[in-house]
Amino acid sequence: MSHEQTSLAFRENTVRALEDTALRAAMKQAADTFGTKRADAFAPVADLEALRDRASAIREDVLANLPMYVDRFVASATRAGATIHRAKDASAAREIIAKILSERGAKRIVKGKSMVSEEVDLNSHLEAAGMEVVETDLGEYIIQMEGESPSHIIVPAIHKNRRQVGRLFADRLGVPYTEDPQALTKIARKALREKFLSADAGVSGANFAVADTGSLVLVTNEGNGRMVTSVPPLHVAILSIEKMLPSLTDLPAFLRLLPRSATGQTMTSYVSVITGPRKAGDATGAKELHIVLLDNGRTEILAGESRDILKCIRCGACMNVCPVYRTVGGHAYGWTYPGPMGIVLTTLLTGMEKSHPLVDASTLCGACVEVCPVRVPLTDLILGLRQRKVRDRFSNPRERLGMEAFGKAAASPGLFVLGQRLAGAFWPVVRALGGKDVAGRMPAPAKTPFRRRLP
């Protein structure tokens, strides 16, 4: 199903989320668990800072030479037998994928987890073309059944508890109610097995694309990723252009950082490296492999001041530690990517006019910067976008007047002291104007400010 962007209603979304006690409990528990597991997983990594430096440097090199690495990937993947498609934007990506699938008469599609496919709203488009699209990641399977979108880039159903999932399965699948996670997983596995075996095509994303070898790298836990990419005769992968890594020798650094940052695992259950379609003598693999490389504004981002967001490897660590995200969950952000990285990416990909309240959705506490495995300067990027919001006149006019007055007072001691006195004298008025939101939460100014108490 299609999901309209609601980022402009961020504050209203947060108010609704704050009233949802089940969501808040689920978020707090999950975020705390991931935070603890992440810390435990990194504790024995003695060279963590050097590892982050290395990963950061590799990602910077990729961005500095992105067109070259993309061309190299296209050439290598083509040599390996894959067919490459370049999609300028979301609608191009949808058209390309729908065409590949419909030309081959594919009706039943199994999908691996892919945030890029969410970004281009692929499912609703394929469904409108008469295809059955089944999400096979357990979390994605749950939210697809519920008609929701992912609320976390790694843990899409993070906002749900097992009782909610139990009721959902009982309602939709006609199974007896259970809230036992293992039993629920078995139910999903049984339903999904049939889908895998009868699927005409698998659609997946990719965590990385290796330029030297033309390989796609998928880092997964449930095995569904491997089924999607190897059981059906046709595999279509969609990924955004910045997912490049120069060579396979760069991969180990990321395989050490990504699972630890994402879920606190030292390694995931599966790491798939897919280089071209099945060749003569191969035991498994899709017979046909298509790779759709999505730009969707990234070339423009690369040329701008927020380019560092393209270093992101989508581990989700920034959202797990973000005080705002862990309190309201991902849906409040109103588009595909939530949390600190989502604030930046959503604003850049969808435009300030559709997302400007998001840039204020951070206390600038810096917890995200502290955990980012590739050193994306998230708070600096958010500050940069706030400056752009002001430049592009999306800021509140009353705030603008207030800040202009602040600028003058901060540069002039006379005005500053006058402002201080006025605030003191008219505090009840200031409090009434500011309401409970601001002035009501601050004490009245001191009768004698510090500067006049100095001996």
Next chain:
Amino acid sequence: MKVLLFGTCLVDTFFPEAGEATVRLLRRFGAEPVFPKGQTCCGQPAFNAGYEAQARAAAEHFLWEFDGDDPIVTPSGSCAAMVKHHYPRLFRDDPKRLAKAKRAGERIYELSQFLVHVVKAHEAGLRGKGTVTYHASCHLTRSLGVREEPLTLLSSLKGATFIPMPDAARCCGFGGTFMAKLPEISCALADEKAASIEATGADTVTGCDSGCLMNIADAMRRRGTKIRVAHIAQMLAEGL
């Protein structure tokens, strides 16, 4: 040793007791605090809201008021971080002011940093009383990297018991203009922080940033909790 005291606009306007305590501490440890009379605000409210021109105006004024070679001391991690890390960014295209900004960044100390590293206040055997817990404010901890100094000072207080708070460095939800723009989340975060504080059983919570302490005190009021909220300068000065 002469030090230039940057009171900060919050302490100056709302919490003069924290400023007075800072002066007493500095004098006790042999520093001679001088308060540049024309000082205003470091510019953080404008900077964090995206108003670069207004933040630059404030920063230019700060650099003028605090010119020279003397150390600058301020009872705020957040304002010290603003000067140290964001002033150079504000003046990236202005070589003359950039040099001054960098110099100011080297000269500025958050109070607990100065007390531990320069005057060794933790070795003075200051007195304290009761039980105290500590909120590690965000910019102090993660931007300035001041993690141990406040703990060193608080654990040195004779007669007081220090009780660590779980997740002490988790944001209290203040965030400057954040508290005004997204008050519902801000209050929810402050409530979470207040609950952590209450769970320690301490009778006082302290910290190095008045903004956060103000936000925490507000949550305490809403919850009807009787835990005292005091700036670290006040905690320490009481034992002089």
